Amino acid sequence: MRKVKIYITLKEGVLDPQGKAVQNSLHSLEYNNVADVRIGKYMEVMLEDSDNIEQQVDKMCDQLLANPVIEDYSYTIEEAV
Amino acid sequence: MKFAVVVFPGSNCDRDMFYAITEGLGEQADLVWYQEADLSEYDAILLPGGFSYGDYLRSGAIASTSGVIDQIREAAEAGKPILGVCNGFQVLLEMGLLPGAMLPNKHLKFMCHYETLTVENSDTMFTNHYSDQEEIDIPIAHGDGNYYCDEATFKKLKANNQITFTYKNNPNGSVADIAGITNEQGNVLGMMPHPERAVDSLVGTKDGLRLFQSILTHWRDKHAIKA
Numbered sequence: 001m002r003k004v005k006i007y008i009t010l011k012e013g014v015l016d017p018q019g020k021a022v023q024n025s026l027h028s029l030e031y032n033n034v035a036d037v038r039i040g041k042y043m044e045v046m047l048e049d050s051d052n053i054e055q056q057v058d059k060m061c062d063q064l065l066a067n068p069v070i071e072d073y074s075y076t077i078e079e080a081v
Numbered sequence: 082m083k084f085a086v087v088v089f090p091g092s093n094c095d096r097d098m099f100y101a102i103t104e105g106l107g108e109q110a111d112l113v114w115y116q117e118a119d120l121s122e123y124d125a126i127l128l129p130g131g132f133s134y135g136d137y138l139r140s141g142a143i144a145s146t147s148g149v150i151d152q153i154r155e156a157a158e159a160g161k162p163i164l165g166v167c168n169g170f171q172v173l174l175e176m177g178l179l180p181g182a183m184l185p186n187k188h189l190k191f192m193c194h195y196e197t198l199t200v201e202n203s204d205t206m207f208t209n210h211y212s213d214q215e216e217i218d219i220p221i222a223h224g225d226g227n228y229y230c231d232e233a234t235f236k237k238l239k240a241n242n243q244i245t246f247t248y249k250n251n252p253n254g255s256v257a258d259i260a261g262i263t264n265e266q267g268n269v270l271g272m273m274p275h276p277e278r279a280v281d282s283l284v285g286t287k288d289g290l291r292l293f294q295s296i297l298t299h300w301r302d303k304h305a306i307k308a
Contacts, residue, residue, distance in 0.1 A: 069230070
C-alpha cells in the first residue's frame with residue numbers, strides 16, 4: 001500500500017481572495033511582516049501497489065483532483081504501514 | 082421543442098428551469114435524473130444551477146465526471162443547444178466544453194441580487210431576441226462566480242465573439258466583466274446569472290424569457306429550412 005500526499009496550489013498570477021483575507025487577519029494580529037498568503041488543498045490518497053503509480057496519480061490530478069486552468073499540483077509517494 | 086433539464090444531486094434551480102420552459106416558453110421539458118438520463122430524444126439540454134455534490138472539491142467538478150457527461154459531449158458535438166446556468170456553467174467549465182475556470186467571488190461573499198447585463202453578441206442561438214449592447218436585468222446567486230481565464234484564452238474568446246454577456250457593474254471580479262460565454266461553435270452557453278428566474282413580470286422582469294425564446298426561434302428556423 002502506498003500513501004500519496006497531494007498538494008494543490010493556485011497557479012501563480014491567479015488571485016486568491018481567501019489568502020488575501022487571511023493575510024489581512026494576520027496583519028490585524030500584528031504579524032506585520034506577512035507579505036502574502038496563498039491557500040491550497042492537501043489530500044491523502046491510499047493506493048494499492050501497482051506499476052505506474054506516478055503516471056496514475058498524474059492522470060488523477062489532471063482529470064479531477066486539480067483544475068489545470070487555475071491550479072498546480074505536486075505530490076509525494078510513501079510506503080504506507 | 083423538447084428540453085431536458087439534467088438534475089444532479091444538489092441541483093436546486095432545476096424546477097425554476099422547468100417552469101421557465103413549460104410555463105414561460107410554453108414548450109415541453111423533462112427533469113431527467115443524471116444517472117438515468119437518455120438525452121438522445123431531446124432538442125436542447127439545460128444544466129441548472131445549485132450545488133451539485135455540495136460543491137465538494139470544486140464547484141461542478143464531481144458532476145463533470147458523472148456518466149451523463151459523455152451524452153452532453155455528444156449533444157454538443159451534434160450542435161444541439163446546451164445551456165448551463167450558474168452551477169451548470171461551472172460543470173461546463175470543469176468538463177472542458179467551455180474554456181476557463183471559476184474562482185470564489187472577489188469579496189468572498191455569496192451574492193444574490195439583480196445585475197444589469199450587457200448583451201455583447203446578439204447573433205447567437207441564445208440571444209437572437211436581444212439586440213447588441215442592450216442592457217437587461219437578470220438575477221445572480223453565487224459564491225464562485227469569478228470567471229478566470231488566461232490572456233491567450235481571453236483573446237480567443239474576444240476574437241471569436243464568444244463573450245455573450247458582461248456585467249455592467251462587475252460584482253464578483255470576473256475577467257473583463259464576463260457573465261456568460263459560448264463555445265467556438267456557438268451552441269454551448271454558460272452563464273452565471275439566472276435567466277430562468279426572470280421569465281415572469283410577477284418577479285420583476287421578463288428579460289430572461291427572451292433567452293429561451295431565442296433558442297426556440299433558432300430551432301424553428303433550422304427545422305423550417307430542413308422541411
